[in-house]
Amino acid sequence: MIGFKPSTGRAPTPDPAGLAVPGVLVRDPALLQPWAAAVLPDWSPPTGLPEPPLAAAAWSATLGYAGPHLDPEVAEIAERAAQALCARAGLALSRPGVNLTDPENAWMTLRSNTSSAAKQRRAQRTRHDNNRRLTELFQSADLLMTPTTPGRAHGHDGPGEHLSVALTWGINLSGHPAVSVPAGLTADGCPVGLQIIARPCGDERLLQLLDDHVPQAPIATPRSRP
Template sequence: MTDDRLRAFVEVTADAATAAARRVDAGLAAGHPAPRLAGVPIAVKGRTGMRSVQTRRLCAAGAVPIGVTSTPRGPGPQTWGYTDRGPTRNPWRADLSPGGSSAGSAAAVAAGVVPLATGSDGAGSTRIPAAWCGIFGYKPTTGLLPTADPAGLTVAGPLARDPRDLAAWAEVVLGPLPTATAPVTATWSADLGHATEHLDDEVVTIAGTAAESLVDAAGLRWSGRPVLLADPSRAWTTLRDAQATAADRTAAAGLRADNDRLLTAVFAATDVLLTPTTPGRPHGHDGPGAHMSVALTWVFNLSGHPAISVPAGRTADGAPVGLQIVARHRADRQLLELARTLAAARIAPGPAR
């Protein structure tokens, strides 16, 4: 496998992949039932990802990791991937970032190198690269999987071109999901009440059109419930800051609790909340500047709600846009089914490899 143009991988694990594939073949030859993901090639986010719970469970189900994908080098939150050959490129437009921090995983999936890749999402790190690479990215309900994040904000999740592969990931990694009643109502919010200054009008229009398509395809009706959350940036950054004072933590906990109460009221009045995944389009390899790509995603890491980014379309200059679907706690099955519904209604070609 060559990765010169894309730079999605920091390591290709050819020998380990061959050995894993042979183990699957040996089991089948011995008459054992085929595991759920027998022989499916996957990419794994970051060097520590090979030891993660999700990767171990995927491998136990027969998946074959072919390599380790790029992540940001740091310091601080970033939305691009680092390799010693240069930054990871967006498969749709090489001059753009694929998003992050699951940068290489998203690029590898979008380019067709693998159908499925592991990611993790602490502020949108699965959903943002999914949106910017025109694929699906899923953040499960917080608590369905153990996390090594001391703040409890980061959740393991997959990236895929086909939402059916997200469902297969959930079956293998999460186990049986709670049964969810069919959604009836949906609420749209372009800015969640606080992100107006970051909005790109074309991105909002494309995501809103996809939201209309989903509502029509799923037979939902619109709810007029307003969504007026407080900016979660202070709460999120404080929880991740080991040097934060007790007063800062108390204030952050209060802001988080206020937004949790507001979201409880929203989901008492509607079944799913729809937003653009990001308020703006992908930035270049020089970084986002002051633009907050996480403005519409990280509140759901604080609240723990399940969320998924689905492809919504592309801007006039070819940049992918995502639609974010958020559901009640533990209504993950509902999200995955809605992603399949929208995919069936809006089928678009993928980027050239």
């Protein structure tokens, strides 16, 4: 499945914290553009005017803070998918060493109705600092790629101490548009996702990348086994 999260503010949300936005899950990436045109009030289709092509992507397995939750096999499969997608799309892939502050406390604070004013200010400082670092990153990269989840899929009993949302709620906090696409399977058959993040309000270019270069099948081919 492919998931698309628009830029925060592209559509109304009932979430008072502004962290949840309407999104969609589809099997065929070709369905994303029609969904956006129908659902997002200010959606503007491509104008046909020349726009600099996507040229560079940055890879980070942890965004600087998710290392304790990272499954090495998941990271390896997602990175191979990033490499394959960049090769297909003609993008240069770099590893600039992304170093964001863990957004967990900020997320929980902003979602709470009982957080103190001091905690709210600290949460906003975290958000603004991470946004500043992401702005610097996007000066030299058009896209940022990570595993969608740092660990394996879990059962109904939950992930335990490993946060499946560790790499995604930071992007909800920042408001950047993002998609998750199938990257491949672990040796024991668990699906792995590749998260692709674009600049703020870069929704159209992100969806065009999917339309042009992301197949319905997982991107990364399985490694041969002895």
